[in-house]
Amino acid sequence: MTEKIILQLKDACFAPDGDPILENINLDIPVNANIRVSGPSGSGKSTLLKMMAGLIPLTSGELLFRGENFNKMSAQEYRRQVSYVSQTPQLFGETIRDNLAFPAQIREDNFDEDRAKHLLAQVKLDYLDLDQSIEHLSGGERQRVGLIRHFMYEPEMWLLDEISSALDENLRTELWEWVVAHAADKHQNLIWISHIEEEGLKADYEIILGQHQAEWRVN
């Protein structure tokens, strides 16, 4: 039996100034897998995640999700299903509440304060109050508030770009353990980039980037 595929890139190329950053990218992402993207600095790891997230337009080729072409879908709906988290999330407004309530606001839904507090605790920020100003948060606190803003709703797929880069080793390990367990529990697809090897992070598959190409490896 063939494996079920959730996301595909077909002959995808991104060449913003004519020179390709990534080209001839053909990937079939199986459902409910834990996938690492690796490769040297500048090899296009973030670019690949942003291509998958529909955040940068393909110069050529196709992005398909559940067999449907991205260009025929609502970009807003797609990004709610396929959630890209940057390593430097921008915080906005004045307080932590402003940030964590934002996803509900754009969905015209009620803010789930209990969930927000639960998520703060999951990322070891339960000492922060929702009405606390974001002005004096540390880099690591900002990174985690930006991360859990995405977790206020559950997507089908996570694209996580260096989400622990501002944290010390203990926090990194705990954060990744939580993220991986959360995704497994919710049967979510997980594609991630991390430079950190000592986290003991295990992936089912690896996408290795180099020379503008992507190699698929089964771990």
Ligand SMILES: Nc1ncnc2c1ncn2[C@@H]1O[C@H](COP(=O)(O)OP(=O)(O)OP(=O)(O)O)[C@@H](O)[C@H]1O
């Ligand atoms: N929109 C763009 N226009 C021009 N060049 C770009 C664009 N986006 C990315 N690049 C270039 O593409 C290359 C790959 O960038 P990318 O951030 O994807 O690499 P990376 O593997 O994630 O790097 P790192 O590990 O250092 O974060 C870099 O040389 C970058 O400057």
